[in-house]
Amino acid sequence: MADRLRVGLAGLGTVGAGVVRLLDANAALIERRSGRAIEVVAVSARDRTRDRGIDLSRFAWLDDTAALAGHDEVDVVVELIGGADGPALTLARGALSAGRGLVTANKAMLAHHGLELAALAEERGLPLKFEAAVAGGIPVIKGLREGAAANEIARVTGILNGTCNFILSKMEAEGRDFAEVLSEAQALGYAEADPTFDIDGIDAAHKLAILASLAFGTRPAFGDVGVQGIRHVLGADIAEAAALGHRVRLVGVAEAGPSDQKGGGLFQRVHPHLVPIDHPLAHVTGSTNAVVAEGDHVGRLLFQGAGAGAGPTASAVVADLIDIARGVVGTPFAMPAAALAAAPRADSGERRGRAYLRFTVEDRVGVLAEIAAAMRDAGVSIESLIQRGTSADGHALVAIVTHDGPERCVAQALERLRGSQSLAGQPLWMPILG
Known part of the structure; x- marks a missing residue:
């Protein structure tokens, strides 16, 4: 067997404690599948005194989370702090800069800083894994x-x-x-x-x-x-x-x-x-x-x-650790960071489809005609229109389903109705999934 993979764990909430429990419970199986033992050696969290139902005395405790990145006994850092910036980002940058692999469940950080972190990991030939960041235990x-x-x-x-x-x-x-x-x-x-x-x-x-x-x-x-x-x-x-x-x-x-x-x-x-x-x-x-x-x-x-919970999310984190123990590095976003395209944002107004519109209206003569006229003038074709009975406050619900058409026409119709005295609340628009 190769030397054990030594893990520094930041964040001991539901998922962090779940990672420790999973590594303990399935230690022999994980070692057989990865070819080496995977062990937490150092941890960091906000409250050292909190009872998490796990034995923390066997781990080195670091009050300064960022210090995990440079800990001599740590090969890979697991970041479970959360937040797009702040301590999580500082730790992520520090770990990769110090030559440690990184596993994270932090979807906000990746959505905002994923390109930077991927480039840093690739530059140093290090793994950056984030299976747990999307859909919990599902290997999507x-x-x-x-x-x-x-x-x-x-x-x-x-x-x-x-x-x-x-x-x-x-x-x-x-x-x-x-x-x-x-x-x-x-x-x-x-x-x-x-x-x-x-x-x-x-x-x-x-x-x-x-x-x-x-x-x-x-x-x-x-x-x-x-x-x-x-x-x-x-x-x-x-x-x-x-x-x-x-x-x-x-x-x-x-x-x-x-x-x-x-x-x-x-x-x-x-x-x-x-x-x-x-x-x-x-x-x-x-x-x-x-x-x-x-x-x-x-x-x-x-x-x-x-999609969430201690067990499923911890499972995804440990799966990433097993990959690292096996020597799997790869590119974080399926291709080199330099090859990722800066795609222009599509104009949603040009998308075509059917839509559901709901209006809360004053129950009086002429309201339906006003709504229908706004739809007509914006070029929205109505497939069906339903009005439900008056509520105790004198309001009625009007639901419209449109025929297939560009979304900009629906947006224009709603803009025409903005501020109308006939409407008792903000309309709701929902696309119909094609």
Whole structure:
């Protein structure tokens, strides 16, 4: 057997403690599969006194997290701190600069600084692994980077945030509204006390930026991802979707088109969608994640499983450590960082498709005519229009499904209605997944 792989672990939260437990529980199996023992030798976290249910006395404790990067006994650093910048980025840069491999679950850091870190790792011939950064224990990074490496990927779609999917599934199953289900998700530990990153789509957008880079050979470009979360979705929207043979899901979509064509470039968006009942993503429920990749030779690939939690995420971290123990380095984003293209952002207005629009309106004569006129003047063709009964506050819901058409026309129609006295709230627009 080769010498053991010595790990410095930063962050001892749910996932960090899970990594220690997994390495302990499956030590013999991991050694057989990797050809060498993998052992944590040093750790760092904010609170040294906290009881994490694991024996930390056997590890060197470093109060200064950045010091892990230069620790003499550490071969590879595992960063589980989180955050796009700050201590996590300092540690990542320090580890690679000091000649240590890096394993991270930090999707925000990679979405913002992945190109820099990949170039630094490649310059020094070091591994930079991040399977745990997207979709927890699902091996989607390895699947795109290695399994589908011979394919040109046409499109990647995915349910990338378990909190949002849990909330939408619960609303669907029980006919409840968003705020009530969010409170329950927080009580059960599925949502953070401050759920903004989850419910506003930011977490999913970080992950989509990483997937798009791997799929299309482009630089991670979080700033180019259009983001809309789920906080404005009503139980009534989910009921209307069901009546139309669809389910509401927060879906990330990435698609690359020729930049010399109208609407071309890299399209990236996280947004609530109406998903047809016969689409694989319509059947993803609870906190599960799923990613669909469409290759020109392999066809449709579906990756599905637990997207978060101590066990699944720790499994992905340790899988990366096993690769490093085996001597697998590779290029972090499937091709050299210098070869990653700076793709222009696609004009979403040129995308064609059907859409669902919901308006909360004053229940009076002329409202439907005003909405229909705005649609007509913007060139939006209406497939169906449904008005539901008046609520206790005197408002009614109007749901519209459009025929196939460019998104800019829908945007123009909504702009025409901005400030209308007939509307009692902000309209909701959801694309219908094709």
